[in-house]
Amino acid sequence: MLGTHAEDVMTHDVHSVTPDADLAVLVDLMVKRHVNPVPVVEDGRLVGIVSRSDLLRMMATDLGAP
Secondary structure (H helix, E strand, O other), X not given: OOOOOHHHHOOOOXXXXXXXXXXXXXXXXXXXXXXXXXXXXEOOEEEEEEOHHHHHHHHHHHXXXX
């Protein structure tokens, strides 16, 4: 692994969403395209990342879990 660079292992065909993307689009990327985490990009800049654990946390909160 010595001498390996990020570009050697990174994903080149990146799928991302904008901050105002519908949750269904995000879930579609995660389930159908096996993208995790999903970068959130605005005006060509990375502004966040959403992972499956973020969605699970949101669902648990909606169900009343602490």
